[in-house]
Amino acid sequence: MTATAVTAWKSSDGWTTIPSRSVRCPKAASGDIPERWPTRARAIIARVTDPILRATDVSGEVYDDPSEDALYMFMEDIRSPGSSLRVERLEEGREGEWAQVTMNEAGLYDFESGEHMHYVSSLRAIHEFLTRWAFDLPAEADPPE
Numbered sequence: 818m819t820a821t822a823v824t825a826w827k828s829s830d831g832w833t834t835i836p837s838r839s840v841r842c843p844k845a846a847s848g849d850i851p852e853r854w855p856t857r858a859r860a861i862i863a864r865v866t867d868p869i870l871r872a873t874d875v876s877g878e879v880y881d882d883p884s885e886d887a888l889y890m891f892m893e894d895i896r897s898p899g900s901s902l903r904v905e906r907l908e909e910g911r912e913g914e915w916a917q918v919t920m921n922e923a924g925l926y927d928f929e930s931g932e933h934m935h936y937v938s939s940l941r942a943i944h945e946f947l948t949r950w951a952f953d954l955p956a957e958a959d960p961p962e
Contacts, residue, residue, distance in 0.1 A: 867907070868881035868882045868907055869882060869906065869907055869908045870882050870883060870904055870905070870906060870907065870951055871904070871905045871907055872887070872888065872891060872902065872903070872904045872905075873902070873903045873904075873905075874891045874894060874902055875891070875894040875895060875900045875901065875902065876894070881907075883904070883951075885948050885951075885952070888902070888904070888944065888947055888948060888951065889940075889944050892918055892926075892940060892943065892944055892947070893940065895918060895919070895920050895926070896920070897920065898920050898921060898922045898924075899919070899920070900919070900920055901917055901918060901919035901920075902917065902918045902919075902947075903915060903916075903917045904916050904917070904947065904950075904951055913931075914930070914931060915930065915931065916928065916929070916930040916947055916950045916951065917929050917930070918943055918947055921936070924938070925937060925938050926938070926939075926940065926942075926943040928943055928946045928947060928950075930950055933946075933950075
């Protein structure tokens with residue numbers, strides 16, 4: 818069942834709904850979100866109406882708001898020199914920001930954004946660079962010596 822409005826939180830005057838894109842959630846579709854669900858869990862059901870990231874994979878397919886796992890799977894498809902994955906920001910005020918992962922002739926992954934360029938041999942490391950960029954995560958501090 819698909820809901821066009823999903824329950825977001827319990828207010829003093831009853832359930833408050835947020836119009837959103839259609840989502841698959843039987844509980845949301847019926848409006849029957851259990852009281853025992855924590856407020857945060859009920860709020861997570863609500864979908865942001867506009868995507869904030871857009872990824873274009875090796876085959877040219879476009880995906881809105883890819884997860885961390887989806888980005889990893891897209892990068893696994895980068896197997897030959899010149900193939901790439903591009904992620905763009907769509908948020909207001911951040912349009913035009915992008916990051917791209919490409920495999921170069923030496924078999925290294927190139928991570929390039931408007932601010933940084935990294936050459937890495939490990940898929941795991943390049944995924945970390947892209948994930949930190951995409952989700953605005955801080956760089957890990959160096960371990961104490």
